[in-house]
Amino acid sequence: MNLAVVFTFLLPLCGALINGFLGQWFRKDSGTVAGTIMFGSFMCALIAFFQNQASPIPSFTLWHWFPISDTYTADMRILVDHLSLTMAVMVTGVGFLIHVFAVGYMDHEAAPERFFCYLNFFVVNMLLLVFSDNLVMMFVFWEGVGLMSYLLIGFWYYKPEAASAGKKAFVMNRVGDTGFVLAIFWLFYYFHTFNILEIAGKVKELPESVVTGITLLLFLAVTGKSAQLPLFTWLPDAMEGPTPVSALIHAATMVTAGIYMVTRNHALFNLYPNDPAHMVILTVGALTALVAAAIALGQNDIKKVLAYSTVSQLGFMVMALGVGCYIQAVFHLLTHACFKALLFLTAGAVIYGMHHEQDMTKMGGLAKRMPMTAACFIIGCLALAGFPLTAGYFSKDAILSAVLLKDHPYAWAAGLLAAVFTGFYSTRAVWLTFFGEWRSSHAPDHIHETPRVMLMPLMILAVLALGAGFAGWPEGSGMLYKYLEVTVKQPELKGHLSMANWLATILPGLIGIALGLFFYARGKSPAPVVALFGPIGNWFVQKLYLDEIYEFLIVEPTKIFAQACYYIGDKAMIDGFLHSWYNVCAFGGSRMRRLHSGHLHATLASFLAGVVALFAYILVRGY
Amino acid sequence: MSSWLQASNWLVMLPEMIIAFFALIILLVAAFTKDSEAPYPESLAITGLALAFISSYYIPEGVGYYGQVAVDSVSRTAFSIAILGGMLVLGVVPSQFGTDTMRSETSALVLFSLCGVGFMVTAQHLIMLFLGIELLSLPLYIMAGMRTRDPRSREAALKYFIVGAFASALMLFGMAIYLGANGDLLMNHFALSFQKNAVPPTLIFFAGWILISTAMLFKLGAVPFHMWVLDVYQGSPSSITAFMTFAPKIAAFFALAKMWPLGSESGLSTPISMMYLLSFLTMTAGNMMALMQRNIKRMLAYSSIAHGGYMLMAFLISGTEGIHALLFYLAVYALMNIGAFTVITLVAPSRDPELSIISLSGLAKTHTYLAVALAICLFSLTGLPPFGGFMAKFFLIKAVLASGNVYIALAAIFNSLLSAYYYLRVVLVMTTREPLAADSDELISPSAGFTSIGLSSRIALAVAIIGVVISGISPDFFARIISL
Amino acid sequence: MNILLFYPLSALIIILSLGVILATNPVHSALLLVGAMVAIAGVFLCLNCEFLAMLQIFIYAGAIMVLFLFIVTTIDTRKDEKFVSSAKFSQASGILLSGSMFFLFFFLALQFVQHLPDTGRWLGDAKGLGELFLKSYSLPFEVVTLVLLTAMAGVIVMSHDPLYRRRSKEASKQILSGGNKA
Secondary structure, X not given: OOHHHHHHHHHHHHHHHHHHHHHHHOHHHHHHHHHHHHHHHHHHHHHHHHHXXXXXXXXXXXXXXXXXXXXXXXXXXXXXXXXXXXXXXXHHHHHHHHHHHHHHHOOOOOOHHHHHHXXXXXXXXXXXXXXXXXXXXXXXXXXXXXXXXXXXXXXXOOOHHHHHHHHHHHHHHHHHHHHHHXXXXXXXXXXXXOXXXXXXHHHHHOOHHHHHHHXXXXXXXXXXXXXXXXXXXXXXXXXXXXXXXXXXXXXXXXHHHHHHHHHHOHHHHHOOOOOHHHHHHHHHHHHHHHHHHHHHHOOOEHHHHHHHHHHHHXXXXXXXXXXXXXXXXXXXXXXXXXXXXHHHHHHHHHHHHOOOOOEHHXXXXXXXXXXXXXXXXXXXXXXXHOOOOOHHHHHHHHHHHHHHHOOOHHHHHHHHHHHHHHHHHHHHHHHHHHOOOXXXXXXXXXXXXXXXXXXXXXXXXXXXXXXXXXXXXXXXXXXXXXXXXOOOOOOXXXXXXXXXXXXXXXXXXXXXXXXXXXXXXXXXXXXXXXXXXXXXXXXXXXXXXXXXXXXXXXXXXXXXXXXXXXXXXXXXXXXXXXXXXXXXXXXXXXXXXXXXXXXXXXXXXXXXXXXXXXXXXXXXXXX | OHHHHHHHOHHHHHHHHHHHHHXXXXXXXXXXXXXXXXXXXXXXXXXXXXXXXXXXXXXXXXXXXXXXXXXXXXXXXXXXXXXXXXXXXHHHHHHHHOOOOOHHHHHHHHHHHHHHHHHHHHEOEHHHHHHHHHHHHHHHHHHHXXXXXXXHHHHHHHHHHHXXXXXXXXXXXXXXXXXXHHOOOXXXXXXXXXXXXXXXOOHHHHXXXXXXXXXXXXXXXXXXXXXXXXXXXXXXXXXXHHHHHHHXXXXXXXXXXXXOOOHHHOOOOHHHHHHHXXXXXXXXXXXXXXXXXXXXXXXXXXXXXXXXXXXXXXXXXXXXXXXXXXXXXXXXXXXXXXXXXXXXXXXXXXXXXOOEHHHHOOHHHHOHHHHHHHHHHHHHHHOOOOOHHHHHHXXXXXXXXXXXXXXXXXXXXXXXHHHHHHHHHHHHHHHHOOOOXXXXXXOOOOOOOOOOOOHHHHHHHHHHHHHHHHHHHOHHHHHHHHOO | OOHHHHHHHHHHHHHHHHHHHHOOOHHHHHHHHHHHHHHHHXXXXXXXXXXXXXXXXXXXXXXXXXXXXXXXXXXXXXXXXXXXXXXXXXXXXXXXXXXXXXXXXXXXXXXHHHHOOOOOOOOOOHHHHHHHHHOOOHHHHHHHHHHHHHHHHHHHHHHOOHHHHHHHHHHHHHHHHHHHHO
């Protein structure tokens, strides 16, 4: 039992319980309570992190859950190793900062204790997911974070969009989770254990086709949770939730659970690096990165831009998984957590300042009124665009060069194009929000700098967004690589990039930024772009028609498929079976009900009939 | 004197003695105080039960009173489950009876009834078993009719009494036959006759055996001896119904376990197939009928029949595994039912006293905590993880499968599926429907009532819910609590 | 066992019991039951259980049945004359089920004679009973007292009428307060 680790997740649990049951008596301070507790949790995570530097300690059992077979018991076991500790530090650290921010952001809320209860409880689930030693436990908390995400997206449940967005997220995640469950059962069928390390030890016994099947099923779960094609549409909708939720759950932590899950099971994925599953993963990742970045180009809602950018960045991570470079994926996961949390929080600060206005076309010139916020946002966007020496630069560069070194030029090219788009929409978002002219019909007088309680986390995250990349530098042998290599065994990358290739990986971001500046910084409002470029400008304004293409290519077929599934699978088969079973039983029940009139004679008669029947049974059958 | 004490090994009955003693004290205190100033009799009763529970740690195992009773770990665990459940029910009783003067009588009767459970699970002699049944049932008859002004309550009491007397008469008849077949009334003839390679018992023995088992099956509500359950559960005060759902079941199941061959350990196939049929009939009929109910108490009554059917499957398993699964199931089942009926007790005054399911509309809005508690109980009764009901079914069905009875296990699973319909319908009504007009004006904060009169029942409810959750999350820990 | 006495007594018991069920007047029913009890006491006498026979007459025929008759005569029985169920179905099923039960037990009784084990000497006299009660059956003996106590508590509870008591209390209060004023 490692006390620091236990307290890492026990403290948020206490926080959730305190806020949930007693919060109504200290409404105003519920955020402070939650934040303080998260600070404690973060400190515990740090202590655990430094205590277990030298040698990873063996996992320990919290309690036995229930015996599954004679040889295996489903336990609540905590796996402490370098990977889980790294994740725990990230989750609690970013979680703490976002809690602090939320104290300011939610101060007008009528019932903040509910919010902070959910938020704390989410952290508990996320931490236990990270610390899971077996797949059953991981699945339980995988569902747990999904549930909390549902509750938090629908936090303003009286808004119909929020309620339906929550529902959408929940349902789409279930599609992926089916894959997870099937994969778990499949693994259990072979190994009679759910323990991740035990499976990793025995995994060589599996034939290639089975591994491909299992990894594909697991990847289906990833596409749901980590918002990949074709299951990513819930994530933009999830922006209906409060902005701290978007920052914590839908940018920094929960959506990266899929990446973590694959990394945790890397032994399985490592086994046959050239099987079709890896091609699928790589292709899906590259396509997601590209498509989502392209969609982000045309969005006017500041949170939607960030949401699509999250999907796109997750695509980059999945690409890294597809070529077996888990550490690079985790590296990007960590830096992305910092700069995307920063971006969401600054966006939240802007929305807070603008009194819940999210449309960028109605902003402009805010840099003068909230300079610190603007600076933070610009830093975040630079990191996102991969501006050299920011955090995003190192990690994205690591992924792209890994993809190229593994000899996947098309995926690499898609990544480069996505990077160009990223630079472009980042610049566009910065410019539309903070520069140019005030475009709203309201007077901008009421807008001023973000309150300090919200600004502090922003500044800390900004520092991280600038500096966190050095943890993974130099590439392949940096601090993070050294640290994670103990846990994550991945094949080494062979060869080196030529100078031209290296330039090709850093240039796209710069090109994107330059293009963005070229299109937006010259004019005072976005409209002249159309006038200047005619059809091309129109393309940008019309979101590259990607929404329409996407609608036609994916949404409509998906809808048709869903309809088909609904009518054939759900209505005809599942409902048909269940309802006919119900009807049979209900019919039987209604027949029997006549006997149950409550008359005493009926009671006694059935009693006697039972006795006689038992007698007769013995007489007829003998014994 | 000392030789008698030694020979009788009197300490084995210490918990029962403590309970009976406290029951007498309560009656005496009630006799010498005025109604209005009666100290809380429930607290006295709970103290007694707590003492009995603790004392059961220390009493010796073994035979006592010249072979009349025998205490072993199973009977001790079964009894402590009943005691713990009784403590929770006594917590609910005050909010049911309020300022009514019958509270001390109720407490004493609950204690007497628990004594009966103790005698039944330890009985080694049919006379003791019979007296145990009577001591268990008489208080239940009375408590069912506690609301003397309510015709339903009176009807429940009378009906329960008549059918109970009928069952007792049949049992006495069976005992007479048993005496004729074996020469005495010691219960070990059952075990001896059902041993492997024993001389096959005579038909007379079987006649007695059936009549005596029938009385037990009646107590636990097996089909077709189940019809009393409905009216009695519905008519009795809800807190008493909570007690009725588990106390007779615990007693009857473990009395039956002493007289029924477990699994295939006897060479006889008839008892097995008989139990197979009974279990299947009970669970299926219970669930089917529950589907049709519009009244929540009737629905829960049928559900308790169905659960009885699941539990009967334990007799298909040879060895101790089935009995252990049964113990776990009964403990969780007691908690779930106490939770559900406590919510009903607390909700009933402000809602429809008839308690149709529809009257629970919008409970999630008006009484959030109660609605959550009821939902947890219903989820658990359905058998959804991570609640205790899932674990209970899991252990039981796993053991049944291991014993090779695949079809009955499948039937149980299908029945559980079916039960989701009627359990979850209640949850749906609570959450999705608007509160009925009558109580929308008492739309209050979700914590309403935390400080009102029902404090003790809320504590009892909280304990029950925590128990349901803990038994699902950490069954090991839970089993350790209940099995001492 | 005196067979010559046993069969007439058994026949008497059966006839009287049938009378108990079939009589429509509760007083007649009760009286017929007294007769059946006395006949059962006769069977005990045939088995050399004088003490039990005496108890049977004292307690059942004497005390309990007299109580029954008291109650029957104090309540207005004419109101409840529709005592017998008119449902044809339940009557038929009742007859059918009782008939089959009878048949089964008759079948068993034939077996009984063949398999009857030796039950040993039956301690039916007062001395034997006293030894049993105070030694090997001491626990059941005590439990019986609990059962009786419960039944007594039950009578109190069932006959208790909260409204009546409250009303009488209020009445006495009014009288008292009225007296104070005066």
